[in-house]
Amino acid sequence: METETDTNGDTDHPWQSYHTVYTTAKAGMDGVDKEKVQRVVYEMSKGSKYFQNEERKDAFINHKIDNLRVQCAKLTQADLAYYHKVADRRIVELEASRDLSRIWLHVDMDAFYAAVETLSNPTLKGKPMAVGNMSMISTANYEARKFGVRAAMPGFIARKLCPQLIFVPTDFKKYDPNFIAGSLDEAYLDITEVCKERNVKSEEIAQELRAGVYEETGLTCSAGVAPNRLLAKVCSDINKPNGQYILPNERMAVMTFVSSLPIRKIGGIGKVTEHILKGVFGINTCEQMLEKSSYLCALFSQSTAGLGLGQTDAPQVRFRKSISNERTFSATEDEVLLHKRLVELAEMLSADMQKEGLCGRTLTLKLKTAAFEVRTRAVTLQKYISSSEDILKHAKKLLKAELPISVRLIGLRVSQFNGDKCSATSDPTQKTITNFITSGDVNSNCSSFPDAADHDLVSNAETDLSIDSGQTSHLDWRELFDGNHSSDVDHQSCTVWQNGVEEVQTSSNDAKSSHYSGFTEEQFEGINVKNGSNLLEDERLDSCCQEKTMLWLNDYKCSLCGIELPPSFVEERLEHSDFHLAEKLQKEESRIHQTSVPSQSRGQKDRITRQSNPKRQKLSQKEGSPKRYRKQETENGEHRQLNKHHHQPPFAASHSLHSKPNDHHQHDERGSAGQVGRSSGQRKTVERGWWKDSRNQPNERAETSHGREQREEKPQGKLDDNTFQRRDGFSERKDDPPPTLRKRPAFREKKIPMDSGDANLAATLAVKSSQIDHPHPPERKEERSSNPHHLDRPEKQFADDRAHNKGEARGRRYGVNDSYKGRDKFNGRQGYGPGNSRTEKWKHDLYQEVNKDPIPQKNEDDQIAKLEALLAS
DNA sequence: GCGGATCAC
DNA sequence: TATGGTGATCCGC
Numbered sequence: 001m002e003t004e005t006d007t008n009g010d011t012d013h014p015w016q017s018y019h020t021v022y023t024t025a026k027a028g029m030d031g032v033d034k035e036k037v038q039r040v041v042y043e044m045s046k047g048s049k050y051f052q053n054e055e056r057k058d059a060f061i062n063h064k065i066d067n068l069r070v071q072c073a074k075l076t077q078a079d080l081a082y083y084h085k086v087a088d089r090r091i092v093e094l095e096a097s098r099d100l101s102r103i104w105l106h107v108d109m110d111a112f113y114a115a116v117e118t119l120s121n122p123t124l125k126g127k128p129m130a131v132g133n134m135s136m137i138s139t140a141n142y143e144a145r146k147f148g149v150r151a152a153m154p155g156f157i158a159r160k161l162c163p164q165l166i167f168v169p170t171d172f173k174k175y176d177p178n179f180i181a182g183s184l185d186e187a188y189l190d191i192t193e194v195c196k197e198r199n200v201k202s203e204e205i206a207q208e209l210r211a212g213v214y215e216e217t218g219l220t221c222s223a224g225v226a227p228n229r230l231l232a233k234v235c236s237d238i239n240k241p242n243g244q245y246i247l248p249n250e251r252m253a254v255m256t257f258v259s260s261l262p263i264r265k266i267g268g269i270g271k272v273t274e275h276i277l278k279g280v281f282g283i284n285t286c287e288q289m290l291e292k293s294s295y296l297c298a299l300f301s302q303s304t305a306g307l308g309l310g311q312t313d314a315p316q317v318r319f320r321k322s323i324s325n326e327r328t329f330s331a332t333e334d335e336v337l338l339h340k341r342l343v344e345l346a347e348m349l350s351a352d353m354q355k356e357g358l359c360g361r362t363l364t365l366k367l368k369t370a371a372f373e374v375r376t377r378a379v380t381l382q383k384y385i386s387s388s389e390d391i392l393k394h395a396k397k398l399l400k401a402e403l404p405i406s407v408r409l410i411g412l413r414v415s416q417f418n419g420d421k422c423s424a425t426s427d428p429t430q431k432t433i434t435n436f437i438t439s440g441d442v443n444s445n446c447s448s449f450p451d452a453a454d455h456d457l458v459s460n461a462e463t464d465l466s467i468d469s470g471q472t473s474h475l476d477w478r479e480l481f482d483g484n485h486s487s488d489v490d491h492q493s494c495t496v497w498q499n500g501v502e503e504v505q506t507s508s509n510d511a512k513s514s515h516y517s518g519f520t521e522e523q524f525e526g527i528n529v530k531n532g533s534n535l536l537e538d539e540r541l542d543s544c545c546q547e548k549t550m551l552w553l554n555d556y557k558c559s560l561c562g563i564e565l566p567p568s569f570v571e572e573r574l575e576h577s578d579f580h581l582a583e584k585l586q587k588e589e590s591r592i593h594q595t596s597v598p599s600q601s602r603g604q605k606d607r608i609t610r611q612s613n614p615k616r617q618k619l620s621q622k623e624g625s626p627k628r629y630r631k632q633e634t635e636n637g638e639h640r641q642l643n644k645h646h647h648q649p650p651f652a653a654s655h656s657l658h659s660k661p662n663d664h665h666q667h668d669e670r671g672s673a674g675q676v677g678r679s680s681g682q683r684k685t686v687e688r689g690w691w692k693d694s695r696n697q698p699n700e701r702a703e704t705s706h707g708r709e710q711r712e713e714k715p716q717g718k719l720d721d722n723t724f725q726r727r728d729g730f731s732e733r734k735d736d737p738p739p740t741l742r743k744r745p746a747f748r749e750k751k752i753p754m755d756s757g758d759a760n761l762a763a764t765l766a767v768k769s770s771q772i773d774h775p776h777p778p779e780r781k782e783e784r785s786s787n788p789h790h791l792d793r794p795e796k797q798f799a800d801d802r803a804h805n806k807g808e809a810r811g812r813r814y815g816v817n818d819s820y821k822g823r824d825k826f827n828g829r830q831g832y833g834p835g836n837s838r839t840e841k842w843k844h845d846l847y848q849e850v851n852k853d854p855i856p857q858k859n860e861d862d863q864i865a866k867l868e869a870l871l872a873s
Numbered sequence: 874g875c876g877g878a879t880c881a882c
Numbered sequence: 883t884a885t886g887g888t889g890a891t892c893c894g895c
Contacts, residue, residue: 155884372885
C-alpha cells in the first residue's frame with residue numbers, strides 16, 4: 001500500500017491509505033471521526049489474508065497512478081492544445097443536449113433492513129444496530145453509522161468501532177413483503193406531468209410521497225428531485241435520512257450544485273476510479289474534473305464520465321444476461337469438500353434456471369482462493385444446458401483443472417441464454433407479440449401461458465410508474481405484485497427441453513446409476529427424439545398461436561403482404577410477424593404523436609406512447625432488433641428443440657419482461673447481502689470418488705483422511721441453514737423484477753499509444769491532427785470509441801507474489817467440441833498479476849451515443865451514456 | 874470468447 | 883475466528 005504515491009508522510013499513519021471505502025462520504029457518516037474509523041479498520045484488518053489482498057490491489061492501482069502521472073507529464077503542448085480542443089467541442093455538444101424539461105424524483109428507503117427490524121422490535125429504536133453477523137454487516141441504522149459502522153463492514157470491526165452495537169441476524173422472510181413491494185429500496189419517478197396537471201411543485205409531490213410511504217409502512221425514505229435521474233439520485237442522498245432535496249430545473253442551479261459535488265457521488269465512479277482521479281489529477285469534485293477535461297480527454301477513454309449529466313428519459317426494460325450462484329465457506333483444499341460445494345451450487349443454479357426457464361451455453365466457474373484472489377474459468381458449449389447434471393459435469397472439469405487449490409468461495413454462472421440471439425426481445429414474449437399483431441389482445445390466445453396477464457399488468461404498472469406516479473403512490477404498485485407471481489406457478493414443462501430436464505431430474509434422484517447421470521450431449525439428443533411427442537405438442541401450440549392470428553393464409557401465405565412461408569419456417573415466420581408488428585406499432589405511434597401535445601421532447605413522446613399503448617413496452621424491444629434467424633440453432637434437431645424457449649413458457653416470459661433480477665438480494669442500500677453463508681451441508685451427495693471419471697484424480701484418501709476431518713470438524717455448519725433458507729426466501733422475488741437502470745462505469749481506461757518512442761509519438765500526433773477536424777471518429781463500434789492509437793508498449797512488469805496453482809493442470813484441454821479456453825491465459829493474465837500490465841493511457845470520452853440513436857429502444861448503453869453537460873460557459 | 878477488474882445495490 | 887452475493891459491463895487479449 002505504500003508506494004510512491006503515498007509519499008506524503010503516511011509512514012506514521014499507514015491506515016490513512018487503507019480502506020477509504022468505509023469512510024467515503026455516505027449518508028449518515030458526516031459526523032464520523034474518519035481518522036479513527038480508518039485506524040480501527042486498519043488495525044483490525046492488518047495482516048489478514050484479506051488485508052494482504054487489498055494491499056496487493058492497492059499497490060497495483062498506485063502503480064497505475066504513477067504511470068498515469070508519468071504519461072501526463074509527457075503530454076506536450078501540442079497534445080494539450082489538441083485535447084483542449086476536443087474537450088471543448090464535446091462539451092459544447094453535450095451542452096446542446098441538455099434537457100431541463102423533465103422533473104425526476106428519486107426515492108430511497110432509509111437503512112431499509114435496519115428500519116424493518118426496528119419496526120418489528122421497537123426496543124431497538126434509538127440504539128446502534130446492525131443487520132448481519134460478525135462476518136458481514138448488511139446495513140446499519142443511523143445511530144450505528146455515527147460510529148462509522150456501515151454496510152459491507154465485517155461485524156467484528158463494527159463491534160470494535162461501537163462495542164454496544166446490537167447485531168440482528170438477517171431475516172429475509174421478514175423483508176419479503178416489503179421487498180416485493182420495492183424490489184429495490186429505491187425508485188425513480190418522472191413527475192413532470194404530475195406537477196403540471198396538478199399544478200404543484202415537485203417539492204410537494206416528494207413530500208406527499210414520503211408521507212405516504214411512512215403512513216403505509218412506518219418506514220422513512222428520502223427523496224431527491226432534479227432534471228435527470230443521475231442528479232435526482234444524488235439529491236436523494238443529500239438530506240438522508242428522512243429528508244429531501246430539490247434541485248431546480250435551471251441551468252445555473254445545476255451548475256452550481258454539480259461544481260462542488262464529489263465525484264464519488266456519481267454513479268459509476270467507485271472507490272478505484274475515485275482513487276485514481278484523485279491520485280493522478282487531484283480531482284475531488286466535478287468542477288475539478290471539468291478543469292482537467294483536457295487531461296481527462298488525453299488519458300481516459302470512453303465514457304460519459306460523471307460530469308453531472310444524466311438520463312432524462314425513462315429507464316428501459318432489460319433482460320437478464322446471466323444467472324449465478326456463489327457461496328463462501330471456510331477455505332479448504334479438500335477436493336471432496338469442494339466437489340460437494342460444486343454439487344450444491346450446480347443444483348441450486350439448475351433449480352433457479354429452471355424456475356425461469358433458462359438454458360445457457362456458457363458456464364463460468366468462479367473461485368476465490370484462500371488468499372482472496374478471484375479467478376474465473378469459463379467454457380462455452382455447443383449445447384444449451386440447464387440441468388444440474390450438465391452444469392456439474394462441466395463445472396467439474398473446470399474446477400479439476402485448477403486443483404490443487406485452496407478455495408474460500410465457489411461460484412457458478414451460466415450465460416449466453418438460448419434466446420439471447422434474439423437480441424433485445426428475448427424469445428419469451430414472441431408468442432404474445434405474434435398474437436398481438438392481429439388480435440391486439442395479448443391474453444386472448446395462448447391460454448397455456450397463464451402468466452401472460454400478470455405479465456402485462458406488471459409491465460403496465462412499471463411503465464406507469466415512470467409516467468405519472470404522484471397519486472399512484474409508491475405503494476400502489478406493490479399491489480400489482482400481490483397477485484400470483486410466485487414462480488411456483490410452475491413451469492409445467494412447456495418445452496421439450498423442460499421435459500428433458502425433468503426427466504433427468506427424476507431419474508437422477510434415486511441413484512447415480514441412472515443412465516442420465518452423465519447426460520452427455522449425445523444422450524440429450526436421444527432424449528429429444530424420445531420426447532418427440534412433446535415436440536409435436538409444442539409445435540402444435542406454436543402453430544396454433546399463429547393460426548389464431550390469421551396472419552398465415554392457408555398456413556402458408558402472409559395475409560398482410562403475401563409473402564409465402566411454409567409452416568416449418570418457424571423462426572422466419574416469427575420474424576416476419578415481428579416485422580409487421582413493428583410496422584403497425586410505428587404507425588400507431590406516429591398517429592399518437594400527431595394527436596398529442598406538440599413540441600415535446602422525444603423522451604416525452606415515448607412515454608406518452610407507452611402510456612396509451614401498454615403493450616408497446618414489450619413490443620418496442622423488437623424495434624431495431626436485427627434479424628434473428630438463428631442459423632446455428634436450426635443446424636440440428638437439438639437446437640431446434642432448445643429453441644422452443646422462443647415460445648416461452650409463462651414463467652420465462654414473466655422473467656424476461658423485467659430485466660435484471662436485481663431484486664433478489666439487495667440487502668441494504670449498498671446491497672450488502674450479509675449472507676455470509678458457511679454453506680450448506682444440507683444436500684446429500686458427496687459423490688465418492690467424484691473425480692473418478694478422470695484418471696489422475698483423487699482419491700478415496702481425501703475422503704477418509706483429512707477430508708472427513710475438515711468436513712466435520714470445521715464449524716462450517718454454523719450458518720448452514722441460512723444458505724438454503726435464503727435461497728428459498730428469495731426465490732419468489734426472482735420472478736418479477738422491475739426494470740432497472742443500467743449502471744455504467746464513468747471511466748474506462750483505454751489503451752492509447754504510449755509513445756514508446758518519438759516516432760510513435762509523431763505518428764500518434766499525426767493521427768490526432770488529422771482527427772481534429774473530424775472530431776467524430778469515423779467508425780465507432782457500438783459505444784466503444786475507436787481509438788486511432790493502437791501503439792502499445794509493454795511496461796514494467798509487476799511481481800507476482802502469489803502462490804499460483806501448480807502448472808501441472810495448465811494447458812489441459814477438454815473435449816474438442818467445447819471450447820475450454822483460457823487455461824494458459826492464466827499465467828499471463830492481466831490485472832494485478834505479473835503478466836502483462838501494460839502501458840495504459842486513459843482517455844475521457846464525452847460523446848453521447850444517445851444523440852446518434854434514433855431508435856429509442858436501442859441499446860441501454862447509449863441511453864445511459866446520456867449525461868448532462870456541466871460547464872461554466 | 875475468456876479472464877480480470879470495477880461497479881451498483 | 884472473522885471481509886458477501888448477484889448481475890452487468892468494459893477492456894485487452
